[in-house]
Amino acid sequence: MKRINQLLISIAILLSLFFVYRSYQAYKNYQIIQQSDLYVHLLGNLQKSIHALESERLSTALYLGYKGNTNFGQLANIREKSDQALQELFSYLSSNEKLADIKASFSHIHEDLRYVRSRVDVINDDYKTILIDYYHTKIVAPLLKDLHHWVNKLSLSVETIAPYFHTYKALTNFIDTQNQEQSFIAYKLAAYQEMTMPDLVIWETILNQEEIPDITPLSQKPIYHLLDKTVQTKLLEERLTTLRRNVLRGSNNGNYTLQAASWIAQIQQNIDAVQEAQQTLFDYIKSLDFKSIVPVKLYINIGFFLLLLGILFWLIKRQQNLRPIHKRILDEDNPDIKIKHDTDIETLGTQNTLVANNETAILIDSEELLELADGDLPLTNITVSPTKPKTVVKKEEKIKEDQEVIQKVQIKETNFSPIELFKEVIKPFIYIAQQRNIAFHYAIDPSLPQVCIGDREKIKEIATLILNYAIQSTSSRKTVTMKIENVAQKKFETALSFRIKDPSSYIPKEEQRHIRKGEKPAHILPSGHEDLFKAGKLVKQVGGSLRMESDRSNGTEFAVSINLKRFIPTDQ
Amino acid sequence: MKRVVALFLFLLSLHLHAQPVTIQAAEDIKYLSQKMANDYLFLFYKPDHFKYLPMLKKSLQQLETDLRTIAKDTQSEDIHAILDYLSYTKDEIADLLEDDISEENAQKILDFSNTLVEGVDNILESLQQRLFKYELKYNLMKLSKLYMAVHLKLEETDNTKALYDTIQTVERKTQKVDRDLYVSWHTYKRLFNPTPLYFIPHLMSIAVEDLEESVDKL
Numbered sequence: 001m002k003r004i005n006q007l008l009i010s011i012a013i014l015l016s017l018f019f020v021y022r023s024y025q026a027y028k029n030y031q032i033i034q035q036s037d038l039y040v041h042l043l044g045n046l047q048k049s050i051h052a053l054e055s056e057r058l059s060t061a062l063y064l065g066y067k068g069n070t071n072f073g074q075l076a077n078i079r080e081k082s083d084q085a086l087q088e089l090f091s092y093l094s095s096n097e098k099l100a101d102i103k104a105s106f107s108h109i110h111e112d113l114r115y116v117r118s119r120v121d122v123i124n125d126d127y128k129t130i131l132i133d134y135y136h137t138k139i140v141a142p143l144l145k146d147l148h149h150w151v152n153k154l155s156l157s158v159e160t161i162a163p164y165f166h167t168y169k170a171l172t173n174f175i176d177t178q179n180q181e182q183s184f185i186a187y188k189l190a191a192y193q194e195m196t197m198p199d200l201v202i203w204e205t206i207l208n209q210e211e212i213p214d215i216t217p218l219s220q221k222p223i224y225h226l227l228d229k230t231v232q233t234k235l236l237e238e239r240l241t242t243l244r245r246n247v248l249r250g251s252n253n254g255n256y257t258l259q260a261a262s263w264i265a266q267i268q269q270n271i272d273a274v275q276e277a278q279q280t281l282f283d284y285i286k287s288l289d290f291k292s293i294v295p296v297k298l299y300i301n302i303g304f305f306l307l308l309l310g311i312l313f314w315l316i317k318r319q320q321n322l323r324p325i326h327k328r329i330l331d332e333d334n335p336d337i338k339i340k341h342d343t344d345i346e347t348l349g350t351q352n353t354l355v356a357n358n359e360t361a362i363l364i365d366s367e368e369l370l371e372l373a374d375g376d377l378p379l380t381n382i383t384v385s386p387t388k389p390k391t392v393v394k395k396e397e398k399i400k401e402d403q404e405v406i407q408k409v410q411i412k413e414t415n416f417s418p419i420e421l422f423k424e425v426i427k428p429f430i431y432i433a434q435q436r437n438i439a440f441h442y443a444i445d446p447s448l449p450q451v452c453i454g455d456r457e458k459i460k461e462i463a464t465l466i467l468n469y470a471i472q473s474t475s476s477r478k479t480v481t482m483k484i485e486n487v488a489q490k491k492f493e494t495a496l497s498f499r500i501k502d503p504s505s506y507i508p509k510e511e512q513r514h515i516r517k518g519e520k521p522a523h524i525l526p527s528g529h530e531d532l533f534k535a536g537k538l539v540k541q542v543g544g545s546l547r548m549e550s551d552r553s554n555g556t557e558f559a560v561s562i563n564l565k566r567f568i569p570t571d572q
Numbered sequence: 573m574k575r576v577v578a579l580f581l582f583l584l585s586l587h588l589h590a591q592p593v594t595i596q597a598a599e600d601i602k603y604l605s606q607k608m609a610n611d612y613l614f615l616f617y618k619p620d621h622f623k624y625l626p627m628l629k630k631s632l633q634q635l636e637t638d639l640r641t642i643a644k645d646t647q648s649e650d651i652h653a654i655l656d657y658l659s660y661t662k663d664e665i666a667d668l669l670e671d672d673i674s675e676e677n678a679q680k681i682l683d684f685s686n687t688l689v690e691g692v693d694n695i696l697e698s699l700q701q702r703l704f705k706y707e708l709k710y711n712l713m714k715l716s717k718l719y720m721a722v723h724l725k726l727e728e729t730d731n732t733k734a735l736y737d738t739i740q741t742v743e744r745k746t747q748k749v750d751r752d753l754y755v756s757w758h759t760y761k762r763l764f765n766p767t768p769l770y771f772i773p774h775l776m777s778i779a780v781e782d783l784e785e786s787v788d789k790l
Contacts, residue, residue: 197770200763204772245782248775252759 029157036290065190451567470502599706
C-alpha cells in the first residue's frame with residue numbers, strides 16, 4: 001500500500017512538472033499574442049523587403065543574361081526600391097528593443113548586397129554565385145527564414161489562428177520558389193544559353209522546394225472563398241507544366257522556343273495571383289484582434305497543474321497516515337527513540353536470545369510483529385539493543401500537582417521500570433509455555449519510559465492474570481503473543497498498552513461486558529474466568545481500560561491500556 | 573456442312589472482334605503496372621507529396637477495369653488463368669497501398685510491376701498482336717520507373733542495366749516512328765542519367781509526360 005502510494009506520488013510529481021512546462025510554453029505563446037502587433041508588423045516589413053529583393057534579382061538576371069544590353073537605369077531604380085524597403089525594415093527593427101537580435105542577424109545583408117551589385121555592374125559571368133549563392137542564399141533566404149520563424153511562433157500561440165498562418169506560410173513559400181525559378185530561367189533564356197547537367201540540378205533543387213499552396217485548411221473560414229478565387233491550383237500547375245516543357249525542350253542546345261520576356265510574364269501571372277492571395281490573407285491577419293483571444297491552452301494547463309498539485313498534497317497526507325500511529329507519535333515526541341527504531345530493522349533477526357538485563361530493552365514495533373507473525377521468521381527473533389541508563393532526579397513538585405489522578409481506591413503508587421516489570425511477569429511463563437508445548441512470543445516496546453509512577457503490583461497482577469489465562473487455555477502447538485507498547489507519550493504521562501493474544505479461548509459478548517466491568521455474573525463461571533474478572537476489576541481500579549475481541553476461529557485478544565505518570569528527573 | 577462453316581465463321585468473327593479491345597486493355601495494364609510502380613517510387617522519395625497516392629488509387633481502379641474488360645472479351649481458358657493471377661497481384665498492390673510507405677514496399681511494387689508485365693506479355697503473345705503506341709508509352713514509363721529505382725538505390729545494378737536497355741529500346745522505337753518524336757527524345761535522353769550527382773526526378777518526369785503526349789499525338 002505504501003509503495004503504491006509512493007508510486008502515485010512520483011507519477012503526480014512528474015505530471016505536475018510536465019504541466020508546469022506546458023504552462024510555461026503556453027504562457028510564452030500568450031506573451032507573443034499580447035505583442036502580436038509588433039510581430040505582425042515585422043512580417044509585413046519582411047514580406048515587403050523580400051518582394052523588393054526578388055524583383056531586383058529578376059532584373060539582375062535579365063541584365064546579366066542580356067550581357068548589359070538593357071536599360072541599366074531600370075535596374076538602378078529597382079535597386080533603390082529594395083534599399084528603401086530594407087531601410088524601412090531596419091528602422092522598424094531599431095524601433096523596439098525586442099527586435100534588436102533580429103536586426104543583428106541581418107547586419108550582413110547590406111554588405112552582401114553591395115558586393116553582389118558590384119559584380120553585376122561589371123557583368124560577371126558567374127550567374128550561379130550571383131543569383132543563387134548571394135541573392136538567394138545570403139540575402140533573401142535569411143529574411144524568409146525569419147519570416148517563417150515568426151509565422152510559426154504566431155501559429156503555435158493559439159490553435160484557432162494557426163490555419164491562417166500555415167496558409168500564409170505556404171503562399172510565401174510558393175512565391176519564393178516561383179521567383180527563384182523565374183530569375184534563373186530568365187537568365188538562361190535571355191542568354192540563349194544551354195543548360196548543363198549542373199544547371200538542371202539547380203533547377204531541380206528549386207522544383208524540389210516547390211509546393212503548390214494548399215488553402216483547404218481555411219475551408220471553414222469566411223476568407224476561404226476570397227482566396228479560392230485567386231489561387232486556382234489546377235491553373236497554376238497547368239501553366240507551369242507547359243512553360244517548363246517549353247524551356248526543357250530547348251535546354252539541350254539553348255534553342256528555346258520561348259522568349260525571356262514571355263517566360264517572365266507567364267510565370268508572373270502565377271506569382272501575382274498568389275501574391276494577391278498572400279496580401280489578402282495578411283490584411284485579414286492584421287485585422288484579427290489577437291489580444292481578445294482567450295488563452296485556453298494556458299488555462300487548461302494551469303488547471304491540470306493545480307489539480308495535480310491537489311492530488312499530490314492528498315497523496316502525501318495519505319502517505320503520512322499510512323505510517324504506524326505510535327511511530328508517528330514517537331517521531332514527534334522522542335527523537336532518541338526514533339533513531340532506535342531505524343536501527344532495529346537492520347539488526348532484526350540477528351539475535352535469538354532473550355536477555356533479562358537491566359541494561360537492555362527489547363525492540364519491535366507492532367507492524368514488524370505482524371509481519372513476523374505472517375512470515376518465516378519466528379517472533380522470538382527479537383533484537384536486543386542496549387539502552388543507556390539515565391540519571392534521574394525526582395520532580396516532586398510537578399507530580400504533586402497531579403495528585404488528583406491517583407486512584408480513589410487503594411492505590412500504592414511507586415516508581416518502577418515498566419520494562420523490568422513485564423520481564424518479571426513474562427519470565428515464568430516462558431518456562432510454562434515450553435512445558436505445555438506452546439509458542440510464546442512477546443515484544444516490549446523500547447520506547448517505554450525508564451521509570452514510571454503507578455501501582456506496580458496491580459499492573460503486574462493484571463498482566464499475570466490475563467497471561468496465565470491465555471497460556472492455560474491455549475492448546476499445545478499454538479502461539480500466544482504478548483505485545484507491550486508505549487502507544488502515546490507526553491511530557492508527564494505515558495500510555496502503556498499490553499495486548500495478549502490467546503488463539504484458543506472464546507469469550508461471549510455478555511461475559512466480556514462483565515469482565516470489563518469487573519463484576520461477577522450470577523451464573524457459574526467457566527474455568528479461569530474468575531481470574532479475568534479479577535483482572536477486569538484491577539484494571540478499573542488503576543483507571544485503565546480492558547478491551548477484548550473474541551471469535552471462535554481466532555480466539556481472544558485482550559488489550560489493556562493504562563496511563564502512567566512519567567518520572568521526570570529534577571535536572572530536566 | 574454449310575451450317576458448320578457458318579458457325580466457324582461466326583466464331584471467327586467474334587474472336588476477331590474481341591481482339592482489339594483485349595489487346596488495348598492488356599497494353600493498358602502493362603503501362604499502368606509501370607506507372608503505379610513509378611508513382612510509388614515518387615511517393616517513397618517525397619512521402620508528404622499529396623498528389624501521388626490519389627494517382628496510384630486511380631491507376632489501380634483503371635487496372636481493375638482493364639482486367640474485367642479482358643475477362644469479358646475473351647473465352648480462352650489460358651487467358652482466364654493468367655487473369656486470375658493478375659487479379660491476385662492487383663489485390664496485393666491494393667493491400668500494399670494501405671500499408672506504410674517503405675523501402676520494402678517499394679521493392680515489392682517493383683516486383684509486382686514485373687509480374688503484371690510478364691502476365692500481360694503472355695496474353696499478348698497468345699493473341700499475337702501488339703499496339704505500337706502503347707508499347708512505346710509503356711517503355712517511357714518503364715524508363716521513368718527504372719530511373720527512380722536506380723537513384724533510390726533499389727537493386728541498383730540490375731535496374732541500371734535495365735535502364736540502359738530500355739533507353740536503347742526507346743531509341744529504336746522512336747527512330748522508327750516519327751522524326752519530331754525522335755528529336756524530342758534526343759533532347760531529353762541525357763536526363764535519364766544514372767549518376768547520383770544528377771538526380772533530377774521532377775525534370776525527368778516533365779520530359780516523360782512531354783514524350784507521352786507526343787506519342788499520343790502520333
